[in-house]
Amino acid sequence: MDNKQLAEQLFPQLKYTLGGIQGLYPRRNLPSGAHVTRLGPSPTGFIHLGNLYGAFVDERLAHQSDGIFYLRIEDTDDKRLVAGAVDMIIDALDFFGIHFDEGASKTGDIGAYGPYAQSRRKEIYHAYVKQLIALGLAYPCFLTEDEIQEIHQYQEAEKANPGIYGIYAKHRDLSMDEIQHHLSQGHPYTIRLKSGGNHDLPQDQIRYIQVEDGIRGSLSMPENNQDVVILKANGMPTYHFAHVVDDHLMGTTHVIRGEEWLSSLPIHVELFEKLAFELPIYCHTAQLMKLDENGNKRKLSKRKDPELSLGYYKEQGYHPLAVREYLLTILNSNFEEWRLANPEKSSEEFPFTTEKMSSSGALFDMNKLNDVSKDTLAKIPANLLYDFLLNWASVYQPDAWATLKNAGPYVEKILDIGRKDEKPRKDLISASQIFDFIQYFFDDFFIIEEPLPPEVSSEDAAEILKSYGQTYDPTDNQSRWFEKVRTIAAELGYAVKPKDFKKNPDLYKGHVGHISTVIRLALVGRSQSPDLWEIQQILGKEKTLERIKKAAF
RNA sequence: GUCCCGUUGGUCAAGUGGUCAAGACGUCGCCCUCUCACGGCGGAUUCAGGGGUUCGACUCCCCUACGGGAUACCA
Numbered sequence: 001m002d003n004k005q006l007a008e009q010l011f012p013q014l015k016y017t018l019g020g021i022q023g024l025y026p027r028r029n030l031p032s033g034a035h036v037t038r039l040g041p042s043p044t045g046f047i048h049l050g051n052l053y054g055a056f057v058d059e060r061l062a063h064q065s066d067g068i069f070y071l072r073i074e075d076t077d078d079k080r081l082v083a084g085a086v087d088m089i090i091d092a093l094d095f096f097g098i099h100f101d102e103g104a105s106k107t108g109d110i111g112a113y114g115p116y117a118q119s120r121r122k123e124i125y126h127a128y129v130k131q132l133i134a135l136g137l138a139y140p141c142f143l144t145e146d147e148i149q150e151i152h153q154y155q156e157a158e159k160a161n162p163g164i165y166g167i168y169a170k171h172r173d174l175s176m177d178e179i180q181h182h183l184s185q186g187h188p189y190t191i192r193l194k195s196g197g198n199h200d201l202p203q204d205q206i207r208y209i210q211v212e213d214g215i216r217g218s219l220s221m222p223e224n225n226q227d228v229v230i231l232k233a234n235g236m237p238t239y240h241f242a243h244v245v246d247d248h249l250m251g252t253t254h255v256i257r258g259e260e261w262l263s264s265l266p267i268h269v270e271l272f273e274k275l276a277f278e279l280p281i282y283c284h285t286a287q288l289m290k291l292d293e294n295g296n297k298r299k300l301s302k303r304k305d306p307e308l309s310l311g312y313y314k315e316q317g318y319h320p321l322a323v324r325e326y327l328l329t330i331l332n333s334n335f336e337e338w339r340l341a342n343p344e345k346s347s348e349e350f351p352f353t354t355e356k357m358s359s360s361g362a363l364f365d366m367n368k369l370n371d372v373s374k375d376t377l378a379k380i381p382a383n384l385l386y387d388f389l390l391n392w393a394s395v396y397q398p399d400a401w402a403t404l405k406n407a408g409p410y411v412e413k414i415l416d417i418g419r420k421d422e423k424p425r426k427d428l429i430s431a432s433q434i435f436d437f438i439q440y441f442f443d444d445f446f447i448i449e450e451p452l453p454p455e456v457s458s459e460d461a462a463e464i465l466k467s468y469g470q471t472y473d474p475t476d477n478q479s480r481w482f483e484k485v486r487t488i489a490a491e492l493g494y495a496v497k498p499k500d501f502k503k504n505p506d507l508y509k510g511h512v513g514h515i516s517t518v519i520r521l522a523l524v525g526r527s528q529s530p531d532l533w534e535i536q537q538i539l540g541k542e543k544t545l546e547r548i549k550k551a552a553f
Numbered sequence: 554g555u556c557c558c559g560u561u562g563g564u565c566a567a568g569u570g571g572u573c574a575a576g577a578c579g580u581c582g583c584c585c586u587c588u589c590a591c592g593g594c595g596g597a598u599u600c601a602g603g604g605g606u607u608c609g610a611c612u613c614c615c616c617u618a619c620g621g622g623a624u625a626c627c628a
Contacts, residue, residue, distance in 0.1 A: 077628065156554080163624075231626085262622075263557050287621075329565075333567070336576075336577055358566080361621065365579090371579085422591095426590065427591085485587070489587095498587075513587045527588060529590095531589095
């Protein structure tokens with residue numbers, strides 16, 4: 001018996017021949033320079049900012065080159081399967097404007113290079129495994145878990161590198177008779193790659209592989225020497241094998257993945273070589289980090305950092321465009337510069353490059369997100385902002401939703417306060433913050449939250465509001481309105497200009513700012529707000545007078 | 554332990570042998586100003602450490618330290 005017969009025995013009557021498969025996956029007919037990228041999540045359904053970060057690179061690279069971005073579900077580990085995960089992943093990315101052209105979708109596979117779930121590609125992997133066995137490049141391994149453990153312990157004691165390789169790959173050279181014996185006993189087995197690498201050579205003779213990484217430039221690593229498992233005992237491929245076969249067949253040109261894959265790159269390179277596939281361009285992205293309890297940088301973790309799940313940003317009401325902009329600023333170091341020069345352009349016009357990506361992990365910066373968000377929201381028209389706010393409220397703050405729902409034009413006016421000026425206000429960050437920021441416009445949410453300034457007594461406050469109520473005229477323009485406030489100040493012994501008060505604090509009780517603070521407290525309940533005159537224009541005469549009359553300190 | 558990747562201010566970073574070492578966020582001060590926000594001006598805070606190479610190193614080489622990752626029939 002030879003390898004070929006063994007292959008036939010192990011994988012009899014496969015659905016596909018290699019030639020047949022090749023015919024099913026023709027080269028993609030795309031314009032030159034088009035990038036084909038993919039996102040390959042395992043279906044746990046959990047997506048966090050780090051995943052979005054990577055997905056963004058895929059999406060940009062594909063779409064700015066008129067290429068294809070597809071979704072492939074990497075479900076080779078049934079322990080990781082969560083029901084409804086695919087929909088969750090698609091929805092989460094969709095919210096942030098990331099759409100797939102091809103692959104798994106809510107209504108099934110789209111595209112001619114499927115199936116797009118690895119669990120449905122078993123026969124395809126088997127065909128390639130069969131070939132490797134026939135060529136003597138892979139072999140069945142009957143090592144039990146205990147035996148492997150033993151080997152590891154021995155290696156640890158000997159200070160040898162762990163793994164199944166060289167002399168530790170005990171089943172790599174089993175005789176056909178021995179294999180038949182195991183088989184006849186019904187021993188479970190995995191298929192391992194028969195690695196061509198040899199690290200027992202003198203240091204200077206170990207072969208190194210050179211790979212040009214799209215982000216990191218040229219990489220040099222020792223070649224793989226591990227007889228890695230390519231097919232598990234249950235017949236499913238491991239990630240390593242599925243990655244190589246799928247990305248080849250599906251025509252992926254650029255493999256974007258986290259840097260945690262860097263150390264298994266030699267395995268993949270060997271697999272590509274053994275299968276005689278062309279190597280795609282790898283882009284190993286830096287991980288998004290966060291600070292742990294001890295002040296150390298740490299990779300974002302699914303379990304430990306629920307606040308970095310995409311759900312968190314949705315819940316807080318960060319606008320997807322803002323998150324996009326922020327991600328772009330940390331993804332490409334020249335994005336901010338470009339944005340400054342092109343304030344009105346869509347971020348899709350930004351020429352994204354992997355060369356401008358950092359190879360070291362960035363710390364997630366909430367301050368920066370907020371700042372970017374302010375700039376972003378300042379450019380979004382009030383009616384769209386209203387829709388966004390309403391949408392958010394319908395899920396996360398139902399009482400606000402009830403209030404906002406029937407007040408469209410009113411809310412739009414509120415959102416537009418000071419935004420159309422030459423130097424527009426930028427105080428809107430996220431939906432939850434926006435609602436908090438404007439809630440005093442609604443009687444149901446209006447309360448006086450802050451006390452009078454110390455310069456103003458309760459009596460004076462009452463006096464101020466009384467005069468104000470008498471002189472208030474909604475038809476006054478802004479400067480006329482403020483003249484009247486100054487008049488009240490003067491009448492009650494307050495300086496008309498803050499500077500006067502600063503120069504001679506003894507001459508006055510306070511200054512005009514204190515007067516308007518009282519009016520502000522009566523109208524909005526806070527000592528800080530946008531321009532009062534504008535607020536009154538929106539509140540309207542009745543509500544303004546009512547609040548002035550009702551206010552008590 | 555071994556292997557891989559990384560290290561410019563509090564954060565994100567430009568930089569590729571000769572720069573007073575950009576810029577943004579944050580922070581502090583001032584200006585504008587009825588408050589806030591916006592805007593303007595200015596300050597403080599950086600090349601992890603040590604050796605080389607060189608007329609000259611943030612830039613090139615080596616060592617150390619620190620951080621991250623891998624080391625599965627998980628991805």
